[in-house]
Amino acid sequence: MSDPGQPQGWYAVALAADLDPGTSAGTRLFGAELVVWRDAAGSAHVWEDRCPHRGMRLSFGFVRGDHIACLYHGWQYDAAGQCRYIPAHPDLAVSPMIRARTYASLERLGLVWAAWGEEPGPPPDAGADSLTPLRSLYLDRPAARVRTAFADASKGGLASGLLRTTLAEIPVLVAVQPLADDRCAAHFLIDRPSDALTRSDRARVASACMAWRRSVEARSGERAAS
Amino acid sequence: MSLTLYDYELDENGYKVRLLLGALGLPHATVAVDMIPGAEQTRAPLIDLNPLGTLPILVDGETVLREAEAILLYLAQRFDPGGPWLPREPDAFGRTMAWLVFAARDLHAATLARRTAMFDVPGDAIALERASRDAFRAMEDHMVLQAIADAGFFVGATATLADLALFPAFALSRDHGIDHEAYPALRRWARRVRALPGFRTMPGIPDYH
Numbered sequence: 363m364s365d366p367g368q369p370q371g372w373y374a375v376a377l378a379a380d381l382d383p384g385t386s387a388g389t390r391l392f393g394a395e396l397v398v399w400r401d402a403a404g405s406a407h408v409w410e411d412r413c414p415h416r417g418m419r420l421s422f423g424f425v426r427g428d429h430i431a432c433l434y435h436g437w438q439y440d441a442a443g444q445c446r447y448i449p450a451h452p453d454l455a456v457s458p459m460i461r462a463r464t465y466a467s468l469e470r471l472g473l474v475w476a477a478w479g480e481e482p483g484p485p486p487d488a489g490a491d492s493l494t495p496l497r498s499l500y501l502d503r504p505a506a507r508v509r510t511a512f513a514d515a516s517k518g519g520l521a522s523g524l525l526r527t528t529l530a531e532i533p534v535l536v537a538v539q540p541l542a543d544d545r546c547a548a549h550f551l552i553d554r555p556s557d558a559l560t561r562s563d564r565a566r567v568a569s570a571c572m573a574w575r576r577s578v579e580a581r582s583g584e585r586a587a588s
Numbered sequence: 589m590s591l592t593l594y595d596y597e598l599d600e601n602g603y604k605v606r607l608l609l610g611a612l613g614l615p616h617a618t619v620a621v622d623m624i625p626g627a628e629q630t631r632a633p634l635i636d637l638n639p640l641g642t643l644p645i646l647v648d649g650e651t652v653l654r655e656a657e658a659i660l661l662y663l664a665q666r667f668d669p670g671g672p673w674l675p676r677e678p679d680a681f682g683r684t685m686a687w688l689v690f691a692a693r694d695l696h697a698a699t700l701a702r703r704t705a706m707f708d709v710p711g712d713a714i715a716l717e718r719a720s721r722d723a724f725r726a727m728e729d730h731m732v733l734q735a736i737a738d739a740g741f742f743v744g745a746t747a748t749l750a751d752l753a754l755f756p757a758f759a760l761s762r763d764h765g766i767d768h769e770a771y772p773a774l775r776r777w778a779r780r781v782r783a784l785p786g787f788r789t790m791p792g793i794p795d796y797h
């Protein structure tokens with residue numbers, strides 16, 4: 363459940379291209395642990411990273427078709443979060459009460475987004491659809507610090523909360539994911555279609571990203587204790 | 589040919605060698621050593637094989653070798669000459685060696701962090717965690733650039749010894765509290781390593797793919 367102090371809305375939680383079909387990954391939003399997974403048919407899902415059985419992390423488990431299975435005792439959940447199979451009781455009709463907590467999510471602009479709060483508002487729409495995903499950077503810095511770092515360069519944000527800037531003379535969009543109070547992720551997209559970019563363009567922007575990270579970490583002094 | 593590996597099942601350095609033995613399909617004998625808590629490798633008879641008192645140790649006839657990376661190089665030279673595991677081309681050879689050094693030096697922090705977390709071996713857990721994260725971040729940055737160059741592995745489009753030497757510490761990082769959240773490029777690379785022919789797991793690395 364969202365804390366009233368945290369802004370409701372849609373937050374990017376991964377680059378869509380980093381989530382292969384049939385895989386799962388753990389992440390966080392405002393300190394809440396999430397599992398982001400993609401079923402074999404290609405749909406992405408964002409859930410609370412907690413197995414209803416004994417509370418173990420579902421992101422340690424594995425995806426089988428359109429189910430995600432918990433690593434610990436193999437309980438399997440369907441795409442709606444309903445438990446469908448309990449290996450220790452294979453013939454049991456599983457109670458509809460056994461459900462994983464799910465978040466509304468969607469894939470847009472090359473990112474997987476999750477809705478935070480009861481009234482997240484309209485889903486992200488930058489009006490741009492020819493973006494090229496670049497990479498996600500994870501920083502031991504608060505999200506606000508990272509947003510400020512873009513303040514000088516930013517030429518106006520977009521409705522979806524994407525920041526706009528330029529790296530290596532190429533326009534980029536950045537979605538900031540507040541992981542916890544002192545950590546965030548910055549998801550970088552190049553604001554050009556991939557066929558308009560050479561490999562060396564992409565490598566240059568990727569290197570500029572790392573330089574940008576160095577400057578953010580240097581500017582805010584000692585790295586926060588891990 | 590008769591290969592004998594002196595090994596401790598939970599040791600990621602031994603696991604590096606097991607990965608290559610599996611990839612090359614080499615029959616071998618394993619002698620299980622009680623490294624933790626027994627420290628058997630520091631006493632006779634093993635101390636006579638390796639005066640440094642470390643594991644793993646490989647014995648191949650008259651040849652007795654220590655250090656996982658050296659054993660990987662030896663096995664590749666002996667059983668896969670001209671093959672993919674140790675590239676001959678100077679540039680790729682140099683880069684493979686650079687990552688083997690990284691695995692033994694920079695990534696050693698993750699080995700120590702894991703021993704501290706799992707086996708109560710004394711160590712500065714905070715400093716080790718920071719050094720481990722720095723090493724994983726350097727690997728992540730590299731694999732982001734490799735993906736742009738359409739190269740799925742550390743040195744190129746196919747796996748080399750570098751991937752086998754780097755995989756264990758990353759795959760086992762959750763044992764000492766470092767999740768894979770911040771390393772999307774390494775997650776995708778780890779899946780490719782898991783899909784290599786002859787791949788095997790070890791305790792702590794689930795066998796589900």
Ligand code: FES
Binds near residue numbers: 418436437
């Ligand atoms: S905790 Fe998930 S199946 Fe038991």
